[in-house]
Amino acid sequence: MALVRCKSCGYVIEEGRLKDVCPACGVPRKMFEPFTDTVSTRRRRLLSLDIHPIIVHWAVSFAVSALVLSLVALALPGLFVSTVRGGLRVTGGMLPLIVAASFIAGRIDGKIRFRKAKSRILRLKTAVGIIFFALAAAVSAIILLVGPHVAWARVVDAVLLAGCTACAFILGRAGARLLCAMFPG
Numbered sequence: 001m002a003l004v005r006c007k008s009c010g011y012v013i014e015e016g017r018l019k020d021v022c023p024a025c026g027v028p029r030k031m032f033e034p035f036t037d038t039v040s041t042r043r044r045r046l047l048s049l050d051i052h053p054i055i056v057h058w059a060v061s062f063a064v065s066a067l068v069l070s071l072v073a074l075a076l077p078g079l080f081v082s083t084v085r086g087g088l089r090v091t092g093g094m095l096p097l098i099v100a101a102s103f104i105a106g107r108i109d110g111k112i113r114f115r116k117a118k119s120r121i122l123r124l125k126t127a128v129g130i131i132f133f134a135l136a137a138a139v140s141a142i143i144l145l146v147g148p149h150v151a152w153a154r155v156v157d158a159v160l161l162a163g164c165t166a167c168a169f170i171l172g173r174a175g176a177r178l179l180c181a182m183f184p185g
Helices: 041-048 051-075 081-114 120-145 151-178
Strands: 003-006 012-014 032-035
Touching: 041 081, 051 081, 051 120, 051 151, 081 120, 081 151, 120 151
Parallel strands: none
Antiparallel strands: 003 012, 003 032
16 A cells, blocks of 8 residues: 655545545645655554543543533532532532543553653653642542532542643643654564
8 A cells, every 4th residue: 555645734644435535634645755654554554543532631620510510510610510519429429530541541552652651751650640630639538538518529520620621731742743753562
């Protein structure tokens, strides 16, 4: 199977599947050049499952959802009380498990992609991932031990969840820089 790469955006596709324009950025077909993949078929197949990015999206959506629910509980304490409290228990309670799964998937992805997790960006992602997990665990503990009806706990949760959201943003930005990077072989 012959591969081609878009000179404009770097998108790689099988030559036979390419239509008139790049599916990613829309430039004409003439902007594609032949491409040789230096990554082994086995590693490429594992990476193409995109397990880490998929799990990361869950962690981000749970963190942001829990933050929004916590802010709603603070700003509008009488609005859909049981729905907001139940949603906060689910999203906040599950958050550390999903962050842990995302962290583990990221470590595995890093090993497959780079064989080592020693680069500056991977060390940053590891450190921020640990902070994200610690914040998520604190949120979960407060929600499950104190309950979703105590006002001071919602303030603490909102601050911790804002930290989770910031961690998710930092991790996403760092991950985007690594998206197409991998060692050959």
